[in-house]
Structures are given as structure tokens and as C-alpha cells.
Amino acid sequence: MGLKIRLARAGAKKRPYYHIVVADSRSPRDGRFIEKVGSYNPMLPAEHADRIRLENERIQHWMDNGAIATDRVAKFLGKAGIAPMPEIREQPKQSAPKKKAQERAAADAG
Numbered sequence: 001m002g003l004k005i006r007l008a009r010a011g012a013k014k015r016p017y018y019h020i021v022v023a024d025s026r027s028p029r030d031g032r033f034i035e036k037v038g039s040y041n042p043m044l045p046a047e048h049a050d051r052i053r054l055e056n057e058r059i060q061h062w063m064d065n066g067a068i069a070t071d072r073v074a075k076f077l078g079k080a081g082i083a084p085m086p087e088i089r090e091q092p093k094q095s096a097p098k099k100k101a102q103e104r105a106a107a108d109a110g
Contacts, residue, residue, distance in 0.1 A: 002026075003067035005059065005077075007040060008033060017041050020054065020073060022062045037062065040076070052076050 002025035009030055011017030020038035027033065038054040045051070059082055063069070069077055071086065078085030097105065 003034070003062065003065070005037065005062060005067050005069040005073050007070070007072060015043060017043070020076070022067055035062070038076075052080075054080055054082065056080070056082055 003022055004025045005020065005022050006029070007018040008021045008023070009016060009018055018040040019033075019036050020040060021033035022035045022037055023031075023033040035058065037058045038052070040052050041050065054076065059077065063083065069083065074083060074086040077083040
């Protein structure tokens, strides 16, 4: 059984609120979970104390038992000092011209 520490959405339409839960990786996002270990309220300002609440001992317990945090939760845990900060991968630039268009632009300019 693969355990994940992930977000489960709650709240009303256009008013998101997330529970940070430990769940089986096969269960649905908002479905069955094993334990709630925190919450995340993106509607609060970034510096607000209640924006991200974590139960450090329980999270550490589940990570010791093999639970893997998703990218977003790993970022929260890294900022809180519970786990190492995940590496930030370079995001692709989808709007950038492709290879042939860049070659044509270089030929026109040169």
C-alpha cells in the first residue's frame, strides 16, 4: 500500500480550503483517507499564522512509515523544517517559439 501525504479539497465553490491528509495512493483525492495531519487555507494572506497548520509529530510518524508527500505538501514541509526542501524543477516555457521558428528568426536577423 503506497501512502501519500496530500491535499484533499473542501470548502465552497470559489472558496477553496484543503485538508492535508495521509491516504492510500489509490483512493480518490477527496475520498477515503487514513488521518488528517493539517490544513491549508489559500484564501488567507501568505504571512497569516493559520494559512498552513501542520501536526509535526504525526507527519514525521507517517514519513517514517513510508508516506511520500506530494509536490505541494513537500514544499509546505520544507518551509516548516519537517523535511528537506524539494528541488525546484525548471518550468518549460510553452509560449516560447519552437526550434524551427528560432532558427528562422536567427536567419532573418543575421
